[in-house]
Amino acid sequence: MLSQIIYALPFLAEGFAVTLWVSLLVVVLSLIAGVLMGVGLVYGPAPLRWAVRIFSDTIRGIPILVLIFFVYYGLPAVGLHLESFWAAVLALTLFKTAQVVEYLRGAVGSIPKGQSEAAMAIGLTFRQRLAYVIFPQAFRRFLPPWINGVTDAVKGSALVSLLGITDLMQAINQVIGRTYEAMPLYILGALVYFAVNYALSLASRRLERRFSFIRE
Amino acid sequence: MSNASHQNPALLDVTEVSKAFGSVEVLRSVSLQVTRGEVVTVIGPSGSGKTTLLRCVNFLESYDSGSIRIDGKEVGYRETGTRQRRSERDLAAMRAETGMVFQSFNLFPHLTAAGNIMLGLRKVRGKSNAEARTIAEHWLGRVGLAHKADSLPAELSGGQQQRVGIARAVAMEPKILLLDEITSALDPELVGEVLEVVRSLAEDGMTMLMVTHEMAFARDASSRIVFMADGGVSAVGPPAEILAAGFDNERLRSFLARFRASHF
Amino acid sequence: MGYILNFNLIWRHFDKLWGGLLLSLELAVISIAIGIVIGLVLAVWYVSAGRAVRTIIAGYVEFIRNVPLILLVYLVFYGLPTVVDIAYSAQTSFIATLSLYSGAYLVEVFRSGLEAVPRGQLDAGKAIGLTPWQRLLHVRLPTMLRITLPALSNTFISLFKDTSVASVISVPELTYGAQWINFNTFRIVEVYLVVTAMYLLTGYTLLFALRLVERRFKAAR
Numbered sequence: 260m261l262s263q264i265i266y267a268l269p270f271l272a273e274g275f276a277v278t279l280w281v282s283l284l285v286v287v288l289s290l291i292a293g294v295l296m297g298v299g300l301v302y303g304p305a306p307l308r309w310a311v312r313i314f315s316d317t318i319r320g321i322p323i324l325v326l327i328f329f330v331y332y333g334l335p336a337v338g339l340h341l342e343s344f345w346a347a348v349l350a351l352t353l354f355k356t357a358q359v360v361e362y363l364r365g366a367v368g369s370i371p372k373g374q375s376e377a378a379m380a381i382g383l384t385f386r387q388r389l390a391y392v393i394f395p396q397a398f399r400r401f402l403p404p405w406i407n408g409v410t411d412a413v414k415g416s417a418l419v420s421l422l423g424i425t426d427l428m429q430a431i432n433q434v435i436g437r438t439y440e441a442m443p444l445y446i447l448g449a450l451v452y453f454a455v456n457y458a459l460s461l462a463s464r465r466l467e468r469r470f471s472f473i474r475e
Numbered sequence: 476m477s478n479a480s481h482q483n484p485a486l487l488d489v490t491e492v493s494k495a496f497g498s499v500e501v502l503r504s505v506s507l508q509v510t511r512g513e514v515v516t517v518i519g520p521s522g523s524g525k526t527t528l529l530r531c532v533n534f535l536e537s538y539d540s541g542s543i544r545i546d547g548k549e550v551g552y553r554e555t556g557t558r559q560r561r562s563e564r565d566l567a568a569m570r571a572e573t574g575m576v577f578q579s580f581n582l583f584p585h586l587t588a589a590g591n592i593m594l595g596l597r598k599v600r601g602k603s604n605a606e607a608r609t610i611a612e613h614w615l616g617r618v619g620l621a622h623k624a625d626s627l628p629a630e631l632s633g634g635q636q637q638r639v640g641i642a643r644a645v646a647m648e649p650k651i652l653l654l655d656e657i658t659s660a661l662d663p664e665l666v667g668e669v670l671e672v673v674r675s676l677a678e679d680g681m682t683m684l685m686v687t688h689e690m691a692f693a694r695d696a697s698s699r700i701v702f703m704a705d706g707g708v709s710a711v712g713p714p715a716e717i718l719a720a721g722f723d724n725e726r727l728r729s730f731l732a733r734f735r736a737s738h739f
Numbered sequence: 740m741g742y743i744l745n746f747n748l749i750w751r752h753f754d755k756l757w758g759g760l761l762l763s764l765e766l767a768v769i770s771i772a773i774g775i776v777i778g779l780v781l782a783v784w785y786v787s788a789g790r791a792v793r794t795i796i797a798g799y800v801e802f803i804r805n806v807p808l809i810l811l812v813y814l815v816f817y818g819l820p821t822v823v824d825i826a827y828s829a830q831t832s833f834i835a836t837l838s839l840y841s842g843a844y845l846v847e848v849f850r851s852g853l854e855a856v857p858r859g860q861l862d863a864g865k866a867i868g869l870t871p872w873q874r875l876l877h878v879r880l881p882t883m884l885r886i887t888l889p890a891l892s893n894t895f896i897s898l899f900k901d902t903s904v905a906s907v908i909s910v911p912e913l914t915y916g917a918q919w920i921n922f923n924t925f926r927i928v929e930v931y932l933v934v935t936a937m938y939l940l941t942g943y944t945l946l947f948a949l950r951l952v953e954r955r956f957k958a959a960r
Binding site: 378 | 564574697
């Protein structure tokens with residue numbers, strides 16, 4: 260039993276690499292999209308604010324699994340053909356983007372209005388105000404929940420296995436299909452996911468504690 | 476208009492400015508001129524529109540009609556006659572010409588005292604780091620805080636924070652300085668040190684428009700006092716005249732009476 | 740492009756979706772009910788227990804929170820029966836999984852809720868001579884529940900969405916219904932549009948209703 264699992268380790272490691280790759284792509288892409296949309300939500304004109312609000316509330320209102328299937332099966336029907344890998348990344352990114360939008364709104368919203376006004380009063384433009392006054396302050400409120408939320412991306416990435424992508428989850432299922440050693444492999448998989456995510460949540464907690472010393 | 480103001484045209488020219496928040500008229504056709512080197516103080520009961528007027532001058536608030544000109548240039552709107560809001564870039568440039576000190580200081584908490592002053596110098600005035608630092612240190616010295624250059628706002632007392640706030644505003648060399656109840660959030664024993672800084676700036680010829688409840692200071696430091704009530708200018712004149720108990724303005728008299736009753 | 744939406748086949752099989760939605764709600768309700776019991780018991784135990792017990796409870800919470808739900812679902816349904824001599828349906832297995840899952844999240848919710856109960860209230864309870872159990876039952880828990888109600892509603896709504904994962908072990912809930920229609924009619928876009936609308940409508944109706952309940956409780960204070 261043990262030898263079969265050891266034999267499967269390189270295969271599992273490849274799956275794990277795919278899990279990390281998917282997670283990384285989702286985290287980076289959603290950070291960019293989410294911050295841009297979040298700025299639109301806080302500072303944009305009414306139509307843009309509404310569009311972002313509807314996007315975020317819709318995405319957060321449906322199960323990720325449904326979102327993944329919708330994007331994977333639905334896009335070809337409207338003439339867009341994406342490989343299953345990119346369809347999965349797109350779906351997870353949409354999901355994560357909505358989260359980032361909310362983190363950003365919370366972080367920026369916590370900064371007193373007087374900060375923007377003081378920045379305006381010395382003649383900073385909108386972009387300069389964001390870059391030098393708002394974001395540096397919002398950063399410490401944004402970072403801990405965001406890092407904590409990275410665990411959602413890693414956990415969510417396990418759903419890409421349902422599109423036949425050989426990530427860690429799918430690799431485990433395939434090895435079980437060959438060896439019938441279900442329990443040890445599921446536990447091994449669980450421990451790997453746990454190790455990654457627990458490390459992230461520890462990092463988040465540590466940052467939160469460090470930032471809590473900075474006063475207004 | 477007197478003959479003198481023709482020879483010395485107004486630096487700040489507010490003409491018939493009106494503004495409403497919904498159905499509430501906060502400014503009703505306010506007109507006011509401030510000439511170069513003048514210190515004009517706006518007094519009045521809360522809700523009279525003093526702070527709103529000040530915030531219109533650097534366009535933190537928009538106004539519905541009328542015009543506000545600094546050095547002949549319309550503040551918030553393009554001079555095309557169609558009342559089109561200026562671009563973000565133009566507004567920023569206009570605002571850099573006015574300095575503002577806030578009631579709640581509004582220092583940037585993530586920057587040191589010097590950093591607060593340097594930000595505008597570097598990003599708006601385009602000065603190098605070293606130049607900006609020199610200027611910041613000069614102004615920190617002027618407000619008596621040379622030794623606090625590298626302190627964060629959270630490490631400073633309220634009075635010290637407000638002095639940094641003043642230094643941040645004047646370091647930009649604005650044409651006019653707007654002071655919005657800058658001592659209202661301070662403990663009484665810290666008010667003096669802040670007013671002292673304002674007094675010395677006035678002596679140096681800085682043009683100022685301020686809103687304050689410090690009547691004694693207003694009397695000593697102002698060239699003119701403007702009394703506002705219900706969104707309009709109710710009385711204007713030299714301090715001695717305006718603050719004299721017998722001035723012929725019923726609202727001003729009752730305001731001053733109530734004010735004296737609560738402050739002395 | 741050129742895809743023409745045709746909902747006729749969806750409406751013909753709508754019973755699959757409707758039945759699926761009801762089952763999703765049922766799974767969520769049963770799981771949160773069990774989860775609340777798990778959460779309450781462990782939270783109360785945690786705040787009064789020694790180090791060893793705390794470590795074990797924290798271990799359970801952290802493990803569940805850091806592992807993908809789909810893996811837990813597989814582990815309980817496919818894994819456990821290979822080492823323990825038990826047999827259960829996919830549905831029972833999923834309810835067990837989701838209960839343990841929600842329990843872990845609720846331990847945290849209840850624990851922080853218990854800690855947020857003002858000391859003065861407990862002292863007042865002591866002062867009128869309540870026993871520790873009475874203080875827990877009549878002072879601590881009612882206050883704590885009121886504090887945690889919003890978090891409880893949020894957990895329930897996210898559990899409702901999580902029931903979609905039951906489709907991977909063929910529990911015929913809403914997402915499974917969507918897949919069934921998808922494979923049998925190929926009206927893919929239509930079915931997911933309808934299912935998305937059903938999740939959104941149900942989720943936000945629940946949220947709205949729960950917020951009303953919360954307001955009631957607040958007013959009753």
